[in-house]
Amino acid sequence: xxxxxxxxxxxxxxxxxxxxxxxxxxxxxxxxxxxxxxxxxxxxxxxxxxxxxxxxxxxxxxxxxxxxxxxxxxxxxxxxxxxxxxxxxxxxxxxxxxxxxxxxxxxxxxxxxxxxxxxxxxxxxxxxxxxxxxxxxxxxxxxxxxxxxxxxxxxxxxxxxxxxxxxxxxxxxxxxxxxxxxxxxxxxxxxxxxxxxxxxxxxxxxxxxxxxxxxxxxxxxxxxxxxxxxx
Amino acid sequence: xxxxxxxxxxxxxxxxxxxxxxxxxxxxxxxxxxxxxxxxxxxxxxxxxxxxxxxxxxxxxxxxxxxxxxxxxxxxxxxxxxxxxxxxxxxxxxxxxxxxxxxxxxxxxxxxxxxxxxxxxxxxxxxxxxxxxxxxxxxxxxxxxxxxxxxxxxxxxxxxxxxxxxxxxxxxxxxxxxxxxxxxxxxxxxxxxxxxxxxxxxxxxxxxxxxxxxxxxxxxxxxxxxxxxxxxxxxxxxxxxxxxxxxxxxxxxxxxxxxxxxxxxxxxxxxxxxxxxxxxxxxxxxxxxxxxxxxxxxxxxxxxxxxxxxxxxxxxxxxxxxxxxxxxxxxxxxxxxxxxxxxxxxxxxxxxxxxxxxxxxxxxxxxxxxxxxxxxxxxxxxxxxx
Ligand SMILES: Nc1ncnc2c1ncn2[C@@H]1O[C@H](COP(=O)(O)OP(=O)(O)OP(=O)(O)O)[C@@H](O)[C@H]1O
Ligand SMILES: [Mg+2]
Numbered sequence: 001x002x003x004x005x006x007x008x009x010x011x012x013x014x015x016x017x018x019x020x021x022x023x024x025x026x027x028x029x030x031x032x033x034x035x036x037x038x039x040x041x042x043x044x045x046x047x048x049x050x051x052x053x054x055x056x057x058x059x060x061x062x063x064x065x066x067x068x069x070x071x072x073x074x075x076x077x078x079x080x081x082x083x084x085x086x087x088x089x090x091x092x093x094x095x096x097x098x099x100x101x102x103x104x105x106x107x108x109x110x111x112x113x114x115x116x117x118x119x120x121x122x123x124x125x126x127x128x129x130x131x132x133x134x135x136x137x138x139x140x141x142x143x144x145x146x147x148x149x150x151x152x153x154x155x156x157x158x159x160x161x162x163x164x165x166x167x168x169x170x171x172x173x174x175x176x177x178x179x180x181x182x183x184x185x186x187x188x189x190x191x192x193x194x195x196x197x198x199x200x201x202x203x204x205x206x207x208x209x210x211x212x213x214x215x216x217x218x219x220x221x222x223x224x225x226x227x228x229x230x231x
Numbered sequence: 232x233x234x235x236x237x238x239x240x241x242x243x244x245x246x247x248x249x250x251x252x253x254x255x256x257x258x259x260x261x262x263x264x265x266x267x268x269x270x271x272x273x274x275x276x277x278x279x280x281x282x283x284x285x286x287x288x289x290x291x292x293x294x295x296x297x298x299x300x301x302x303x304x305x306x307x308x309x310x311x312x313x314x315x316x317x318x319x320x321x322x323x324x325x326x327x328x329x330x331x332x333x334x335x336x337x338x339x340x341x342x343x344x345x346x347x348x349x350x351x352x353x354x355x356x357x358x359x360x361x362x363x364x365x366x367x368x369x370x371x372x373x374x375x376x377x378x379x380x381x382x383x384x385x386x387x388x389x390x391x392x393x394x395x396x397x398x399x400x401x402x403x404x405x406x407x408x409x410x411x412x413x414x415x416x417x418x419x420x421x422x423x424x425x426x427x428x429x430x431x432x433x434x435x436x437x438x439x440x441x442x443x444x445x446x447x448x449x450x451x452x453x454x455x456x457x458x459x460x461x462x463x464x465x466x467x468x469x470x471x472x473x474x475x476x477x478x479x480x481x482x483x484x485x486x487x488x489x490x491x492x493x494x495x496x497x498x499x500x501x502x503x504x505x506x507x508x509x510x511x512x513x514x515x516x517x518x519x520x521x522x523x524x525x526x527x528x529x530x531x532x533x534x535x536x537x538x539x540x541x542x543x544x545x546x547x548x549x550x551x552x553x554x555x556x557x558x559x560x561x562x563x564x565x566x567x568x569x570x571x572x573x574x575x576x577x578x579x580x581x582x583x584x585x586x587x588x589x590x591x592x593x594x595x596x597x598x599x600x601x602x603x604x605x606x607x608x609x610x611x612x613x614x615x616x617x
Contacts, residue, residue: 022433054609054610057526059525059526059609059610060609060610073417079531080530080531080532083525083528083529083530083531084528084530086526086527086528087527088528089527089529092526092527094523098520098523100240100520101244101520102240102241102243102244103237103240107232107236111232111524111527112527114232114233114234114529115527115528115529159527163596226274
């Protein structure tokens with residue numbers, strides 16, 4: 001495995017048992033994601049994009065094959081080890097933002113830091129930095145109900161980066177936003193990738209969104225059918 | 232921010248629901264505290280009452296008086312060893328709320344009949360020789376910081392002093408103990424003669440009598456002789472052992488007590504179900520959020536603890552305030568009920584029992600939701616999202 005590879009999937013299979021039926025989504029998926037890459041995953045609905053992202057993020061496990069992350073094989077980790085691994089390595093961004101409604105922006109961003117050993121002061125500093133990066137320093141005390149969708153997604157981005165993870169996973173991060181706001185969010189992801197060296201994997205339906213990525217993978221019927229590299 | 236803050240924020244996100252839940256628990260523990268105190272007091276007053284002492288009350292009820300002439304007649308009944316008479320004074324110290332069990336008695340015969348009273352000989356003599364003297368129980372003296380020689384003004388909520396007003400002045404002649412720890416010394420005794428001369432209610436009556444017999448086997452016969460001798464008179468009597476008198480009195484309340492008790496426990500059970508259901512609902516509403524927390528890296532154990540802490544917190548907020556209210560209630564009424572229930576108190580045992588119930592309530596109502604949260608699968612939780 002090359003030094004530059006962050007993720008390596010070897011012969012990954014995933015199937016569900018529904019009643020007596022076995023639904024196979026992937027049976028032999030192979031891919032690698034390089035450090036510092038910005039990958040968009042596209043494909044028709046039901047092609048397994050979310051399932052793949054869940055496996056990359058360690059919230060779901062393959063039924064066969066291996067997933068290697070930065071030299072660690074994560075598909076065989078126990079649930080609690082995987083939980084710790086997620087806290088240390090992955091930032092998540094969801095389609096519906098998924099902020100805690102009873103916490104203000106600042107505290108939502110602080111949430112992942114409860115899983116670290118950082119001091120109070122250090123935590124406050126990290127939160128401020130993350131909020132500043134997404135341009136929401138002035139909204140620190142706002143509740144999610146007081147913010148637009150775009151603003152909420154920016155808080156979610158701040159939450160995803162506050163503990164400085166290597167990888168950011170986004171499932172349809174702009175699926176619920178209008179074009180202009182979506183572009184803002186995508187520019188922000190691009191900036192995180194380009195200027196802060198974050199590796200990003202983003203699932204999207206939207207070809208315009210995929211253009212922000214360096215690499216687009218097309219998934220269909222459990223296989224990658226096409227690979228586009230944006231100059 | 233820490234987990235406690237998250238728990239607090241989760242708990243208070245629906246203030247009305249939180250309030251109603253806590254209120255239900257509050258009521259449950261208010262009733263629990265009050266009823267358990269009452270029950271304990273009822274039981275202890277039966278246990279503490281003597282079996283070898285007879286009490287003679289007016290047949291109509293125990294608040295009606297008897298003529299003083301009965302005292303000599305009873306003393307002459309065969310088998311009676313010692314007899315004494317008592318008047319309920321309805322005293323309080325300075326404020327109506329500081330009720331004191333205070334009795335006007337015939338000192339010498341009283342101490343013969345109530346042998347459990349322990350007092351130094353010189354204080355006893357001092358009391359006998361001082362018309363205005365009073366014997367004060369050790370606990371009562373402690374409460375108000377009274378010492379031998381102190382002059383204490385005690386007011387009555389029943390009688391009027393012939394000089395006007397409701398207040399009598401007494402001198403503390405002695406401080407008595409009981410011969411056992413259980414004997415309730417929150418009471419005071421003073422001279423019947425002094426009381427009679429200074430009150431405005433006529434002077435030939437007594438409240439009730441207490442007597443000992445030569446042998447317990449004579450009790451029944453003596454009681455019958457006394458009641459028979461006053462049959463068809465103006466004031467008929469009812470003589471029974473102190474214990475059976477208390478028991479009869481308590482059984483009247485006791486039946487009500489049983490009803491209250493079943494109501495309380497039905498209420499308790501209902502509240503348990505309601506709170507449990509509310510808790511389960513509250514956690515189910517947060518399925519998505521719990522999935523997010525897990526995704527971010529919060530461990531299942533930590534989420535389990537947070538949910539369980541929340542239900543424990545609610546149980547203790549409602550429960551402790553209910554227990555506090557019960558304590559206030561008991562403290563408020565205990566002086567008024569002192570005559571019937573001298574041991575009415577919400578003590579450490581009851582509080583401990585209540586705390587245990589709060590703990591149980593919190594655990595039972597939180598366990599299932601916490602367990603569901605623990606087991607929550609992130610992927611299926613997100614699949615359920617809009
Ligand atoms: N827990 C599950 N049990 C059974 N089948 C599942 C489960 N999760 C996903 N699937 C199935 O796996 C397939 C892939 O689902 P997935 O959510 O990964 O698709 P997707 O590419 O993200 O689709 P969309 O674009 O609609 O989000 C679908 O057919 C889905 O019904
Ligand atoms: Mg999907």
